Amino acid sequence: MNKQISPENRLHALDAVRGFALLLGVAFHAALSFMPGWPPGIWAMNDNSPSQFLSDAAFVTHIFRMSLFFFIAGYFGRLLYQKLGARSFWSNRLKRILVPLVAGWVVLFPLIAFIWTVGITKVFGGTTPPMPEMPKVPGAFPLTHLWFLYQLLLIYVAVIAVRSIVARLDTAQRLRCIVDAAVVGSIRTFAAVFTLGLPLAAALMSLSFWFYWQGIPTPDQSLIPQIPASVGFGTAFVFGWLVHRSSGALTAITQRWFQHLVFAVIGTAWLLHTLHAQPMAQPGLTKTLFALVFGVSLWGWVLGLTGAALRFLSNYSAVRRYVADASYWIYLAHLPVVAAFQVWVGHWPLHWSVKYPLILVASFVVLFLSYHYLVRPTFIGQLLNGRKHPRKPLPPGSTPSPTSPPPADTSNGGPVAQLRGITKRFGAVTALNSIDIEVRRGELLAVLGPNGAGKSTAISLWLGLIEPDAGAVTLLGGDPQDIGRRRGLGVMMQDVELPKELKVRELVRLAASYYDDPMSVEETLRRAGIEHLANRAYGKLSGGQKRQAQFAIAICGRPQVLFLDEPTVGLDVQAREALWTSVRRMLADGCSVVLTTHYLEEAEALADRIAVVTKGRVIASGSVDDMRALVARRQISCESQLTLAEVRAWPGVVDAQRTQERLSITATDAEGVVRRLLAADTTLVRLEVRQAGLNEAFNELTREAA
Amino acid sequence: MNTLALKSIVADSPPRGRALGAYLTETQYELTRMIRNPNVAVPVLVLPCGLYALFALLIAGEAIDKDPNVGIFLFAAFSIMAVTMPALFGTGVTLALERDMGLLRLKRAQPAPPAAWVVAKIVSGLVLAVLAYVPIVVLALATGKLSLAPGQVAALSAALMVGTIPFCAMGLMIGSLVSGTAAPAYANLIYLPGCYLSGMFFPLPQSMYWQAPIWPQFHVEQFAMHLAGITKYQFEPLQMAIASMLGYTVLFAGITIWRLKQRG
Numbered sequence: 028m029n030k031q032i033s034p035e036n037r038l039h040a041l042d043a044v045r046g047f048a049l050l051l052g053v054a055f056h057a058a059l060s061f062m063p064g065w066p067p068g069i070w071a072m073n074d075n076s077p078s079q080f081l082s083d084a085a086f087v088t089h090i091f092r093m094s095l096f097f098f099i100a101g102y103f104g105r106l107l108y109q110k111l112g113a114r115s116f117w118s119n120r121l122k123r124i125l126v127p128l129v130a131g132w133v134v135l136f137p138l139i140a141f142i143w144t145v146g147i148t149k150v151f152g153g154t155t156p157p158m159p160e161m162p163k164v165p166g167a168f169p170l171t172h173l174w175f176l177y178q179l180l181l182i183y184v185a186v187i188a189v190r191s192i193v194a195r196l197d198t199a200q201r202l203r204c205i206v207d208a209a210v211v212g213s214i215r216t217f218a219a220v221f222t223l224g225l226p227l228a229a230a231l232m233s234l235s236f237w238f239y240w241q242g243i244p245t246p247d248q249s250l251i252p253q254i255p256a257s258v259g260f261g262t263a264f265v266f267g268w269l270v271h272r273s274s275g276a277l278t279a280i281t282q283r284w285f286q287h288l289v290f291a292v293i294g295t296a297w298l299l300h301t302l303h304a305q306p307m308a309q310p311g312l313t314k315t316l317f318a319l320v321f322g323v324s325l326w327g328w329v330l331g332l333t334g335a336a337l338r339f340l341s342n343y344s345a346v347r348r349y350v351a352d353a354s355y356w357i358y359l360a361h362l363p364v365v366a367a368f369q370v371w372v373g374h375w376p377l378h379w380s381v382k383y384p385l386i387l388v389a390s391f392v393v394l395f396l397s398y399h400y401l402v403r404p405t406f407i408g409q410l411l412n413g414r415k416h417p418r419k420p421l422p423p424g425s426t427p428s429p430t431s432p433p434p435a436d437t438s439n440g441g442p443v444a445q446l447r448g449i450t451k452r453f454g455a456v457t458a459l460n461s462i463d464i465e466v467r468r469g470e471l472l473a474v475l476g477p478n479g480a481g482k483s484t485a486i487s488l489w490l491g492l493i494e495p496d497a498g499a500v501t502l503l504g505g506d507p508q509d510i511g512r513r514r515g516l517g518v519m520m521q522d523v524e525l526p527k528e529l530k531v532r533e534l535v536r537l538a539a540s541y542y543d544d545p546m547s548v549e550e551t552l553r554r555a556g557i558e559h560l561a562n563r564a565y566g567k568l569s570g571g572q573k574r575q576a577q578f579a580i581a582i583c584g585r586p587q588v589l590f591l592d593e594p595t596v597g598l599d600v601q602a603r604e605a606l607w608t609s610v611r612r613m614l615a616d617g618c619s620v621v622l623t624t625h626y627l628e629e630a631e632a633l634a635d636r637i638a639v640v641t642k643g644r645v646i647a648s649g650s651v652d653d654m655r656a657l658v659a660r661r662q663i664s665c666e667s668q669l670t671l672a673e674v675r676a677w678p679g680v681v682d683a684q685r686t687q688e689r690l691s692i693t694a695t696d697a698e699g700v701v702r703r704l705l706a707a708d709t710t711l712v713r714l715e716v717r718q719a720g721l722n723e724a725f726n727e728l729t730r731e732a733a
Numbered sequence: 734m735n736t737l738a739l740k741s742i743v744a745d746s747p748p749r750g751r752a753l754g755a756y757l758t759e760t761q762y763e764l765t766r767m768i769r770n771p772n773v774a775v776p777v778l779v780l781p782c783g784l785y786a787l788f789a790l791l792i793a794g795e796a797i798d799k800d801p802n803v804g805i806f807l808f809a810a811f812s813i814m815a816v817t818m819p820a821l822f823g824t825g826v827t828l829a830l831e832r833d834m835g836l837l838r839l840k841r842a843q844p845a846p847p848a849a850w851v852v853a854k855i856v857s858g859l860v861l862a863v864l865a866y867v868p869i870v871v872l873a874l875a876t877g878k879l880s881l882a883p884g885q886v887a888a889l890s891a892a893l894m895v896g897t898i899p900f901c902a903m904g905l906m907i908g909s910l911v912s913g914t915a916a917p918a919y920a921n922l923i924y925l926p927g928c929y930l931s932g933m934f935f936p937l938p939q940s941m942y943w944q945a946p947i948w949p950q951f952h953v954e955q956f957a958m959h960l961a962g963i964t965k966y967q968f969e970p971l972q973m974a975i976a977s978m979l980g981y982t983v984l985f986a987g988i989t990i991w992r993l994k995q996r997g
Contacts, residue, residue: 376970381980490842513844520842524834528769529762540758541844584844 040336041099043347046354047332048096051088053361053394056172057386058085060369061379071146071366076379082240086302087295089242090321091328093175097260098329100179101267104186113187120183122410128176131359138363139171146370166251172362174247181252182264207273210266214279220290220330223266224322227259231318237308239301239317263329277337284334291327294320353398355411360397365390442501443468443588443619444489449498451484451643458484460643461498466588471610471620473630476640482623483521485640486592489621490518503587514542517586519577521593527566531557531576534565535583542584554612555579556605570597578606582613589613589620595629607632661697665690665714669707677703689713756849763853764860767823777822777861781815782868789878801880802965808879809889809966810933812869813953816893819861820900821907821920824854828908829916837993855901862897866890881961889961896953899978902985903949909992927951942968952977 059070062085063077108116148154170177197203213219231237234244234255243260246253270276280287297320301313308314340347368386375382402408442465451459459481466472474482487493488500491507500507503515525534532548539545552558557575560568565576574597581589591610595603610620610633624630630637631651638648647654660681666688674683679696694700697716704711768774789797789807797804831837840850870890873879881889904920911919927948928934930941937945945951946969955974958966 376972377976378973381973381976492838492842510844510846513842516842516844518839518842520835520839522835523839525836525839526762526766526831528766533762533765537758537762538843540755541846580843590842 039343040341042351043340044333044336045099046351048092049354049358051092052358055085055088057365067150068147071143072369072373073150074373078379083299086240091325094263094325095329097263098267101264102271105268105271124176124180127359128173132173136171142363142366166249168250170247178260182261210269210273211275211279214276220287220326221323223262223326226262228318228322230255230258232315239306239308280330280334281337284331284338287327287331287334291324291331294324294327298324352412356398356402357394361394364393443503445501447499449495451495457643462645464638466619466621468619469617470635471614471633473634473637474623474640475630475637480640481643482640483592486590515587517581517584518590519581519594525565530562530564532561535579538580539583545584551579551583554609571599571602574598586618589618591622593623660693660695661716661718663692663694663697663700663716665711667708667711752846755846756852759849759853760856763857767857767861777819778865781811781865785811785869790876797878804878805963808873809954809957812866812893813933813950815865815869816862816897817900819865820858820897821904821924823858823861824901825904825907825920826916828905829911830913833913858901859897885961889957892957892960896956899949899981902982905989906985909989949981
């Protein structure tokens with residue numbers, strides 16, 4: 028089933044379709060210098076590498092691109108008319124359509140004429156042939172590609188005139204209810220795709236000269252309305268208008284998008300086949316069939332593409348919004364730009380498959396840049412799109428330029444690294460959920476937590492390897508993505524293998540080359556306690572020795588912050604003690620350390636503060652003593668005859684377990700429980716009370732969080 | 734340490750000499766690794782020269798004496814192989830392995846200049862290409878199986894060196910897409926058919942001309958033929974060869990950058 032799409036989202040989709048139709052026009056015109064068999068002079072350039080493929084592709088897009096535009100224009104036309112009323116509608120349309128038509132023509136026509144002259148001179152090898160004269164008929168006028176604005180204005184006049192007549196006659200809205208039902212029904216039953224093209228087909232059949240390739244002859248030579256264009260584009264506009272009227276029509280178009288595209292593809296395939304056999308229409312069956320199938324294909328594309336956009340693009344996208352906004356300007360301004368590139372590359376000895384994309388990309392770059400800097404923030408953007416955008420909108424949460432960020436005051440116990448309100452998701456998994464952690468100068472912060480708690484994600488954020496979905500990461504007062512900040516850190520990661528061919532000394536030297544003021548290789552090796560490994564290849568080291576070498580690499584740059592991710596995994600007791608000594612020495616030198624570990628005694632031995640992370644949240648943080656106090660529980664154990672059920676019922680007892688004779692009690696009020704134990708069981712022996720280790724505290728906390 | 738000192742560390746760019754030092758050190762050790770790793774070095778350095786000796790001297794020796802063009806054709810074929818193999822395998826397979834090892838992540842976390850490892854790999858690929866190419870050209874000239882003027886040999890050699898660049902990019906692309914164990918297989922899968930189907934090793938029948946431009950080897954060979962002025966084997970304009978090599982380089986490098994941004 029189709030989900031219900033909100034009216035606003037529908038407009039996003041339809042805006043995207045309109046933008047697509049206009050940008051397709053740029054691609055279409057960019058192909059016209061590559062048409063095989065076109066006599067010189069028809070277009071600004073005849074490229075030396077013609078392409079049948081581009082000819083076919085241009086034909087296919089030309090079937091529907093302008094009708095698609097007029098269909099959407101009809102939809103938005105009625106929307107605007109309903110919203111603004113007649114007077115404001117006309118004032119709006121004059122500003123958005125008539126002014127660009129007149130102003131655009133005045134600016135563009137000389138440019139286009141100039142480029143055409145240059146191009147045609149080039150085509151004819153330096154001698155300019157006499158320019159084709161305008162047909163000597165009343166109303167002849169070179170509208171250029173801006174004809175569509177003129178045509179649109181004519182259609183507005185006609186449709187609104189008809190509308191007022193209908194509104195006057197059909198006061199009970201009976202006729203309009205029938206039309207609404209007919210519109211929805213015709214889309215659902217596919218009657219629309221087969222009948223909407225009939226008026227156009229009739230107009231095309233009546234043409235005495237009809238080149239199949241050009242489809243609806245472009246009305247760009249005259250101010251007098253041309254019959255096929257007026258009928259074809261008028262039908263599209265009116266149907267768009269009626270689709271806006273009838274409530275179920277867009278839903279029906281959305282549901283039938285695929286079938287409509289199938290009709291379009293089948294029809295277009297037949298048209299292409301016929302076109303290859305005979306490019307010029309002869310009176311007869313083929314011409315009739317071609318006109319009819321042309322109509323079906325056209326409407327298949329129009330309804331199919333609109334439906335597909337409604338189905339797949341009905342959400343807000345900043346990029347699509349931008350492109351849709353830009354498309355009007357781009358289409359208005361594109362012709363001289365595209366033609367200039369066509370003329371420029373026309374004689375290059377390159378294949379069309381290189382030149383055509385080149386023209387397209389270069390034109391879009393020029394046009395988008397001109398839009399971004401000359402149109403969007405200026406009155407032209409206001410005129411074309413109805414609003415002016417500030418030149419540099421800063422997205423919320425964006426950071427200032429990373430080149431020279433102001434460093435925060437991190438002296439004397441200020442934070443050297445911070446995560447504030449960080450959320451990070453990987454697909455459906457939330458690795459960190461609104462987490463806040465900070466590391467102060469000169470302290471060792473131990474991050475504890477079970478596997479998958481989010482510890483390594485937090486470290487990766489500080490290292491600038493990933494970016495948060497929400498919240499702010501700071502390292503040494505700025506963005507960790509900035510390489511200048513990262514010169515202040517040292518890192519030892521999990522699951523990293525270094526190049527096995529290199530010696531330990533070489534690895535340290537390589538890492539030291541990244542820093543501004545590194546320690547000497549000898550000093551580094553001595554501090555890490557691995558001078559004896561200096562000339563051994565990394566591949567020949569044991570697991571523990573490899574971790575020591577990695578530690579040496581982490582400290583070689585005299586870091587201000589050292590990130591150690593599970594540093595002592597795989598080390599024997601002696602090596603671990605040695606590494607702890609090295610870490611203490613770094614701390615004594617003023618370095619801050621972030622340590623993730625599974626070994627709780629490691630945290631107890633080294634940490635100033637501990638943050639316990641579970642399921643992406645910090646469930647507790649504080650000094651080692653704070654943590655113990657937070658779970659002020661003690662372990663009481665003794666040999667006693669008392670039953671578990673009895674003891675568990677006492678106040679102050681959190682839990683009780685029995686292993687053979689020995690009873691183990693976890694209590695918040697140890698003194699009270701001991702008094703009661705001694706009173707209740709006179710045979711009790713081997714009583715022992717001890718402070719819960721961090722291990723118990725940690726287990727307790729993570730269990731509560733779960 | 735006070736705020737001022739911190740500011741000087743985080744905000745200032747490193748001394749230029751230091752940044753250059755990082756590039757040089759990275760490149761030096763990349764080469765050291767390649768040379769110390771016999772799995773890469775031996776086939777890459779020995780195979781093309783050995784095959785050239787076999788074909789050009791033993792099998793086709795008489796044909797070359799009759800028609801010097803045959804000698805040029807064979808020399809071009811095996812020297813393209815010699816320069817492109819280290820470019821492709823040296824960069825691609827090592828990059829894939831390093832991604833598996835987490836080394837790329839570490840380098841990104843460390844303040845390694847972002848382009849240092851790429852430059853190191855490309856330079857190493859080029860150096861290895863020279864090492865593989867020199868024995869062939871020495872052998873060809875010493876045995877008189879290459880009848881080209883010294884200027885032509887120099888131009889051909891320069892063209893071949895430039896021709897390694899698309900293959901470096903191809904290697905980086907493969908290395909960024911697949912795992913270390915799969916990388917040699919994929920590199921061969923893309924590379925070997927190209928050697929044959931580009932018409933590099935033997936002239937193609939006319940019915941297969943259409944597909945030759947698909948393979949980067951074809952354009953490298955065409956580029957070399959143009960620069961050395963060997964008209965007999967020019968099948969496409971020089972501009973087309975340059976544009977294709979450039980296009981492939983941009984395509985492969987683009988895929989690499991896209992992929993590494995996604996996966997790291």
